[in-house]
Amino acid sequence: MTPLQAMIRFELSRVLTAGRIVWWLILASFPILITGLIRFFPMSDPAAARNLDTHVFWSWTIYLLVPCITCALGVLLSAGPAISTELEQRSWVYLATRPNGIFWMLLGKYVVAFCWATTAAVAGLSVAVLFSMQETLFRIWMACAGLSVLAAMSYAAVFLLIGTIFPQRSMLFCVVWAGFAEGIISLIPAVINRITVQYRLRTLFVQWARPGGSIDTLPILGESLAEGPWYIQILWLLSLTAVFLATAQVVAHRREFTSAAESDV
Amino acid sequence: MALIELDDVTKDYGSFRAIDGLSLRIGGGITGLLGPNGAGKSTLIKLILGLVRCSSGRGKVLGCDIFTESQRIRARIGYMPEDDCYLHGLSGVESVQMAAQLSRIPATEALRRAHEILDFCGMGQERYRTVETFSTGMRQKLRFAMAIVHDPELLILDEPTSGLDPEEREAMLNRIQVLARRMGRAVIVCTHILPDVQLICDRVVIMAAGRVTLNEDLDVVLRSNDPSVTVDLQDDASSFASALRNAGLRVDVLNERSLRVFGHGDQTLPAVWQAAHQHETAIRRLIPSRTSLEDVFLAAIQDSDRADS
CATH class of the missing domain: 3.30.70 (Alpha-Beta Plaits)
Structure with missing residues (x-):
């Protein structure tokens, strides 16, 4: 495990710079800011506010803000440019010419991206959930914290793969994937939505946060929730993560990356 | 015994042929790899390191197949790249330690070796500074240290003396000679500085247009035609x-x-x-009387041009 330790230490030294800490704070502040605005600027229509199921509203809001947006954004920023960063900084050659250097580099980057996004998400969640002022806030926190871990784990693998396939425009392709596949395809009631992370996360959210019968019967979600108990969904997420990570490794090993500076013959 | 054996190796980048049916044997000692820009030297090094795959041909490096055993090859090769590249955010000693750890050397031993190698490379207290603050000469030493920290059998040095002042250049050449002569390591020096080759190399390989135009002992190469x-x-x-x-x-x-x-x-x-x-x-x-290496180099390239035309 020595190479993995070295890679994690190397990545941490990059993450613990002033610039990256500011980004971490911005990321953690995002759900706090949005939930704060919702709390302190209530609905203008009192009737609508009275009819609102506040547990349903707050649990969905926090779910969308933390596991879906904060986690995805966090790993997008750190795992997406995994290869391009090394190519731009010309450090790829050092890592790639070590025995299994590419393997440990990707794994180290994955672990640090996961930790970076998860800590930001859970920190943001811990404050944001307080704004909900719900009796069920602990249940919401537990559900969303667990989902944040799973979301960061899965999205990091997806974005790492995208960053390996498209090192030149990794961030752009990650955003496109997040919007198209996770935002649209995951809601399509067809077999294809099973390959999306969001499909499983949403199902787990409904099972864990137990936001009430009204959620389960929302027309938009009727066909886009998976069947089966929570551990099956987690197994799916673990399997998807393993497949994405393994594919990223295969792609990174098979591709012939050259940085601009060493692209001469 | 040949450490590098390549037979009829070809490498294409799309429609461009970077290596064209190259066959090469390189043994121990210090070998100078020469050639004009675009001759295929960098591609040859990448092939040896397993960073790119041959389009055709076969080859062995240190007895390992270049197609199937690139991990084993990398574990036994040290590579000093030409680019001004380094691991951002780390100090000199941390960079060398990390290079050692990535070669599966435990952290404490890696740190000990890092200090030992940096001492050998003549780097003092500046080893504790982040590499971004290093001068060109210090970065060159650092790259050299990272290449040798895992005690490789074969060392590939890409322009090891470029950008160095005369004193540092001499020191670098001495270090290369120590590794080859006293420690028995095979070294390939890829350079454009012909006097360096003349000073330290036992053998010279000249490449042009993706082919080897000369592969001979330096003594034989420099023997005059009109003695x-x-x-x-x-x-x-x-x-x-x-x-x-x-x-x-x-x-x-x-x-x-x-x-x-x-x-x-x-x-x-x-x-x-x-x-x-x-x-x-x-x-x-x-x-x-001796022929200058420059004459040999120019003649080898001109021969290649004539063959092409």
């Missing part, structure tokens, strides 16, 4: 020249104390010594 020996004397040269002519040698008097004797050194030198003994002439210096 002669320049003789510096303590006494008058003209009378000694007569003695040599009487012994059947062709001689030109260069000035009053030196002359040139034509013929291969191994044939002419015994006769020169014999004549000096008989004539009781003191010889101060004997200098066999």
